[in-house]
Amino acid sequence: MFTSNGSCGPATALDNLSKRVGQDRTLENDHVARFRDQNSSQNRAFRAESSFNTTAGAEFGQFQNTSVQRNYFPSAELIRKNTRFGDNWSSEFRQQQENNKWVEDFGAMNLENVRMEQEQSFQTMDQRTNMQAMSSTANAWTQEFNHMQHNKEMEYEMRIRETQRLVNAPAREVFSMVNQHSQQHNQNFTHNQTQLGDQSHYMTNLAFERQFETVQNEIDGMDMFSDSEQVEQQKELQKEDDNNDIETTKFAEIAQQVFNQMNNVDTTVSQNTEHKFKQSNFLRLMDKVAQREVEINGSGDRFIDKTGNDIRDYLPDPLSDLR
Amino acid sequence: MFKFQTNGFSGYAVRYSPFYDNKIAVATSANYGLVGNGRLYVLSIMDDGNIITDISYDTQDGLFGVAWSETNENHVLTSSGDGCVSLFDTTLKDYPVMKFTEHQREVFSVDWSNIDKNLFCSASWDGSVKVWSPGSNRNTSLLTLRSLASREEKTGRIEKPIPVVQPSQVPMSKTRPNIRNDNNDCVYDAKFSFHDPNIIMSCNSDSHLQLWDTRLPNPLFMDFVAHNGLEALSCDFNRYRPFVVASAGVDKLAKVWDTRMIQPNVHSRPPRALNKFMGHEFAIRKLAWSPHGPTQLLTCSYDMTVRVWNDSPSPTSRVGLLDGASQPHAPPCSKIFSAHTEFVMGCDWSLWGEPGWVVTTGWDEMVYVWNTQRLQ
Known part of the structure; x- marks a missing residue:
């Protein structure tokens, strides 16, 4: 049929x-x-x-x-x-x-x-x-x-x-x-x-x-x-990929500006604040991004180092000195 | 001082519960909110001082704002980098009960109305403030207030967008809608008035502080440059003085305004502030009036400090503060909290118990609960 x-x-x-x-x-x-x-x-x-x-x-x-x-x-x-x-x-x-x-x-x-x-x-x-x-x-x-x-x-x-x-x-x-x-x-x-x-x-x-x-x-x-x-x-x-490269370069330039601004504070900033800035993890991250040691990964959801590992694995514990 | 660590997530906003004296909601983002997901923490302060996590929710994008519902003690609002506002029920796991997805860019703050408790508003980098009514079970906005368009409609002239000299916004996560705001009218904060359910205040990146009356055909009834052309990052209504508001911005100043002294039209020249608080060494990210008194103002800043200011009601002291006082007066900054080791992004006062308890959070992945009265 x-x-x-x-x-x-x-x-x-x-x-x-x-x-x-x-x-x-x-x-x-x-x-x-x-x-x-x-x-x-x-x-x-x-x-x-x-x-x-x-x-x-x-x-x-x-x-x-x-x-x-x-x-x-x-x-x-x-x-x-x-x-x-x-x-x-x-x-x-x-x-x-x-x-x-x-x-x-x-x-x-x-x-x-x-x-x-x-x-x-x-x-x-x-x-x-x-x-x-x-x-x-x-x-x-x-x-x-x-x-x-x-x-x-x-x-x-x-x-x-x-x-x-x-x-x-x-x-x-x-x-x-x-x-x-x-x-x-x-x-x-x-x-x-x-x-x-x-x-x-x-x-x-x-x-x-x-x-x-x-x-x-x-x-x-x-x-x-x-x-x-x-x-x-x-x-x-x-x-x-080209756009990502452009974005990565732009991001590195911005990170460099942020790093310079935080690292070279003017004289009106107190020593305490300046010391905090020097110790800032965010400042270190900006320095690494500016040096292209850390980049945003392909999927755009994390920072990775040169070995491809998530950088959050290496962040220090803020409570380490309190425990 | 009590503390809690949000492991791997940088704090962006924190709010005390209006129903419980020991519950706190913290909006956090991975990688300082630049890339990655977010997490909402609902914390409880135990009797022994420990802070524990009641529940946490992972989100697709970084969270930038948080607000408790005024009608349901278990409902928490969050705003995220992908332009989404989510309503979570803390009795349910994993997923929000409602999502509001009209904004085109990052939503940086949400605020629930204390008077008309069915409404909340959201402020976004797409240049708009939206009013929502989740109680009516609709996920579309009731009203959209457009910052630049409303001003142009009011003044009758097309304004040139203020050129961005510095790259003011670090690129956020890739999940956001990829739309640029060339008008430079990103709205950073929006608040409902504590005295009139129809009044909303917002501040945006072109330094304007705007007040809206939602009953008017053109809701924008007051608009002025508040922070010398630099970005205005936060604003708040005083709970005890109906016409007094405060704003803070990149000019490192917290300013107190009496809206009665400002003509209700668009100003080309900035009006005179009722009071100014100078002392922060970098931009002020957030401010909040105390719920326990009309004069205390809490500010947190990119200089990694949190400060408590005393807005003296005496006109002479205010004049003295502004123009150089010949007579002695109390210093405006009463307390400085400097335990944070990164930018401090969020702060809030506790509504309950002994006055003076505040909670702060920042990019150091820490939440601190401390008392301004006991701080040395």
Whole structure:
């Protein structure tokens, strides 16, 4: 129900994955249906070719389009960054394009790997080998299936011609041919029984790869923005560091002024007050700040010395002489 | 003399409880209030003289002002460097029960009205005094009094901000709103009158002492330069003389003003003070009139001393003080308390018991409770 094509619910990656995995695009359908009803016109209709052409092909095209859009369409975030970065947008855009190529390469490599495994299993299938050679990129995947459809159609026409020849042939030849065909069929059936499982696994892998690539592209789209945001954050951090440095310098200058004012009191100040000022911890702190021995830490909530320790750990106890 | 150490936290303000004779609230800040968090101490003076911590609250930013509620004995107000005013209930742990967050910069003082006990006011470096009503369970202010804007509205002219010659404000913590006050009208202190619930007094960094009547369309009804163009840091109403106020500032002077002798308009030239107290060697940070008599004034200063002044009611002695007396008179400074080893930032009189008990706190992380009558 939830995985049906007619579902109006939100299309999530998991739904798409379930649809693709649940869709029977194995060659088993072809063989079983073929031998169940070779002359039926539904044989062609049952073949996943039509569903592939209409559904899988469309979805694959949509996937390609969306992936292209995700990679290259200047979304709201990019426009926002465009206003922020100005002329650097085009270069950033190109860099994002280049950064996203690895995903396509990654997908192609994965498909190629699967096909390489398949190639070992189906050494005898020359057409498949030719298709493997053709489909070196993700875009060639459609061509591969189109080619397969074409081959199947050719094979079907061949079988029709054979059937017509059988109808027109003498009974002995027909018997021998049927006998020969049944032996081949038995051999092919046992061979196909082993191969069908591999092919089903192969198609599942392909569907999974495509879904994986879709998800990967989505993640990559997020990465694209997060990368640019990281650059922006780095710039902001750099700006904050500059501001912090300016503030630290300004604070040191103020501390120097306070220190000078307290340390060089005029003659009207009593000796007692002057002595207190000389002993003042605040005056010492101002001296250290002025000498840049003590600074405000990055989070701005404490004074730290050169070793990064909180200076309050070293303040003397005012009650030490009273205890 | 009793003492208590606020380990690692420099005292900024201290207040006696109006309900208990042995409870004290102390607003403190780490790293002298320059960076770091704050801590509110609620202390109790025990019978043996020890001072213990009833409860303490850590805050995100340094605390600069404190005031007890006049309606609930467990409620304490604090003002902090991030522009926030918090109301704590001492029966509850960890967090304030209300927060008032309209100020744009450091809030340096809070004061609870003694008459209309549902109101308190706060003074901030954003150039405004705000009146709040926590009793009505609203955390937005009732009224905002803007120092410079009100003066410009009253005089009808746009005033140039007084340029700051010295970097008067050390950068505070990073959690504060990063807004500069180029008008140089940071309000340091604001107090409700003890005699009229509608009258508020404030003093600010451009040396102005301002009186506000909250009933008026333009509440500013008196504004004058009180401290020779230098920053006015503290002000207080006399509890016994309704028209007498005092102010203190960076000019090292504590001045007594009779508001009846000052014309109720904006002055370009400073009016004459009723009395001046000279003696502090550095700026006076805080002053408080005694609750037990009309003449005693307590001041604490950046010269690390606390002084008790006697404002003689005799006009001749005041004239003598101002213009050089030919006849002998009592010295205005009666007592000097010099136990603090750093700047003394907060002081308050005890309302209870034997007159003369005061509490002081400073950047030496000490709270001293002492009696002005017994001080030698």
